Amino acid sequence: MTTPPVVLTVAGTDSGGAAGLAADFATFAALGAHGACAVTAVTAQDTTGVHRTILLGADDVRAQIEAVLGDLPVAAAKAGMLGSAPVAHVVAELLAGVVPLVIDPVLVSTSGAVLGDDALVAAYRDVLLPRADVVTPNRYEALALTGLPRETQPEQLALALHALGPAVVLTGGDPRAGTCRDVVVRDGVTTVLEHRAVVTANDHGTGCTYSAALAVHLARGLDLETAARQAQVFVAHALATSATWQLGHGRGPVAHVITHFHKEN
Structure with missing residues (x-):
């Protein structure tokens, strides 16, 4: 077997197994990559919400990243x-x-729990995004990072984020409309990638899964x-x-039982 690319994730845990490191590692494996990690937080979390969060210190995260970089040929990373x-x-x-660096700016969980304060938002804007390769926010994260009004159109939101430095993949759309639209901005050029919507409440971990998949394809x-498509x-x-699954009492997990997807597509 050919040695797989190594993709590093810097993220938190999800005890319910839907988002965070659980989603990242499952996605890496499904797409044929070897996953490494630096844990930033441990959460007590399930499909109904985040019940407790224990943050690791910056030195703890630094030690993990340095250990991985010092030993493994990391081809891409996501945060x-x-x-x-x-x-x-x-x-x-x-x-x-x-390495190619994908930023998934996790600020609010699917259940509405706040996972980042104003200082973190400022650090994204002033320090991390100007140096990252691509950022993959949903609409709510993009609004938080730009401070623009809620009625701002997706293309304008994506361009405002791009002005901070990175390429942008603004994910989302209204599934009830039948089509979802991801807005990609790179080098000042806007491209809209449409796809058929999947109407389901089992979408916990979707953003993590998307950014992890993007990181694998960039690593290749x-x-x-x-890569975005x-x-x-x-x-x-x-x-x-996962649309027909019945797991948990809240927003159920997106499927992570897809094996050998990289060989089928």
Whole structure:
């Protein structure tokens, strides 16, 4: 077997197994990558919400990232839940410009729990995003990072984020409309990638899964638009798989039982 690419995730745990590191590792494996990690937080979490969060210190996260970089040939990295501004500074210092870096700016959980304060938002804007390769927010995260009004159109939101430095994949859309639209902005050029919507409440972990898939495809050397579309296909397939599941009492997990997806697509 060919040695797989190594993708590093810097993120928190989800005891319910739907989001965070659980989603990242499952996605890496499904797409044929070897996953490494730096844990930023431990959460007591299930499909109904985040019940407790224990943040690790910046030095703890630094030690994990340095251990991975010192031993493994990391081909790409993604940053999910960071939890604090000092951790964002560590990610920027150790990973930006070293490997393709995908930022999934986790600020609010699917259940509405706040996972980042104003200092972290400022660190994203001023330190991390200007040095990252691509950011993959949903609409609510993009609004928090830009401070723009809620009625701002997706294309304008994506351009405002792009003005901070990174390429942008603004994910989302209204599934009830039948089509979802991801807005990609790179080098000032806007591309809209549409895909058939999957209407389901089993979507916990979707953002983590998307950014993890994008990181794998970038690690394989795909250009951003192609990587974004491949990640889109993977997530849509995962949502279709989990649509009929009955797990938990809240928003159920997106499927992470897709094996050998990279060989089928």
